[in-house]
Amino acid sequence: MLTLPGLIDIHVHLRTPGQEYKEDFYTGTQAALAGGFTTVLDMPNNKIPITTQVLLEQKIELARQNIVCDVGFYFGSLGDNLEEFEKVTNRVRHPRPDRGSINNIGIDSRFRGNDTGVFGLKLYLNPTTGNFLINEEKLIKIYQAWSSNQPILLHCEGETMPMALKVIKATGKKTHICHVSSKEELSAIIEAKNAGLPVTCGVTPHHLFLTEVDAKRLGSYGLMKPYLKTQADVDFLWNNLDSIDLIESDHAPHTKEEKDSDNPPFGVPGLETTLPLLLTASSEGKLKVDDIKRLCHNNPAKIFNIPTDENTYIEVDETKPYTLNPKPLFTKCGWSPFQGKKVKGKVKTVYLRGEKVFDQGQILTKPGSGKII
Ligand code: DOR
Ligand code: ZN
Numbered sequence: 070m071l072t073l074p075g076l077i078d079i080h081v082h083l084r085t086p087g088q089e090y091k092e093d094f095y096t097g098t099q100a101a102l103a104g105g106f107t108t109v110l111d112m113p114n115n116k117i118p119i120t121t122q123v124l125l126e127q128k129i130e131l132a133r134q135n136i137v138c139d140v141g142f143y144f145g146s147l148g149d150n151l152e153e154f155e156k157v158t159n160r161v162r163h164p165r166p167d168r169g170s171i172n173n174i175g176i177d178s179r180f181r182g183n184d185t186g187v188f189g190l191k192l193y194l195n196p197t198t199g200n201f202l203i204n205e206e207k208l209i210k211i212y213q214a215w216s217s218n219q220p221i222l223l224h225c226e227g228e229t230m231p232m233a234l235k236v237i238k239a240t241g242k243k244t245h246i247c248h249v250s251s252k253e254e255l256s257a258i259i260e261a262k263n264a265g266l267p268v269t270c271g272v273t274p275h276h277l278f279l280t281e282v283d284a285k286r287l288g289s290y291g292l293m294k295p296y297l298k299t300q301a302d303v304d305f306l307w308n309n310l311d312s313i314d315l316i317e318s319d320h321a322p323h324t325k326e327e328k329d330s331d332n333p334p335f336g337v338p339g340l341e342t343t344l345p346l347l348l349t350a351s352s353e354g355k356l357k358v359d360d361i362k363r364l365c366h367n368n369p370a371k372i373f374n375i376p377t378d379e380n381t382y383i384e385v386d387e388t389k390p391y392t393l394n395p396k397p398l399f400t401k402c403g404w405s406p407f408q409g410k411k412v413k414g415k416v417k418t419v420y421l422r423g424e425k426v427f428d429q430g431q432i433l434t435k436p437g438s439g440k441i442i
Pocket of ligand 2: 080082112319321
């Protein structure tokens, strides 16, 4: 049995409010626990994007009543809500209370309550679910208006990467580039890091374990943004794991009905399969258990300033092989692009602040027992 710290997934879409038929805070956070994740950060591309203080507060209240793991959020922007940034300042994470610091306007962050809520600002530079697109002019204005030290997260794939790097360079703002999927993108990020730009990046399990060949086999069930890439791209990601800061599932549930339609949406679920896939790769020598800790706990906590607790941990059977179910246990969408894959690494128990909250496939706590972080 392997003991790991409770894992952190900084990129999930729990779809509430507005699309509870795909996922809700209860089913999504149950899926998180079953997958070994005790903290998730939820994206703002809801049916009505979370771009105002009012929408943010409503979403936080809904979550508060339904979550079984710890949850934080991102704020969103299409460039027309800059005055809202100021209004949500008291929700945005400040330096860790346990480290403490006096910020530059003299406020001692050590005495803040820990129900803060917002861990960054998410922006979309390419078309995807929710159509949240912004251009360069808006991007610069948003960057200038975001005064928090919490990162700006970018969905910038392929052709929008140069524009993103230009704006990061011009503004010096801390930026996390989501779901890097190609050799070209990761090379550009490595170059930017070497030039001293404040960038970090994440990759998804689907971009590490699936290729364009799987996309053909899976049809719309292998359709997401960014698209699955070539084996050469996937190999480049694996060969440069040291330049990747974290793994993010981009858990993006859609119903089978939607996926089977003529106009299937982008996205695949990932919370319940990430750790088994990584532990299987570890058993094959592709990475070490320490890399999994770095990518799914240490770096996410450090980069996003996420509170951790030494009594929050998981126990995993890392040796017995099994086959991933066609239907994961908890995500409402009820399917997985990894179904049928032989893996090792089954989450047995999950402890949240010392309390056993998951045991052998069973959730032991009630909706609302998780914390807004
Ligand atoms: O495949 C994706 N699905 N990529 C995204 O960027 C958004 C996500 C979603 O919300 O469904
Ligand atoms: Zn996403």
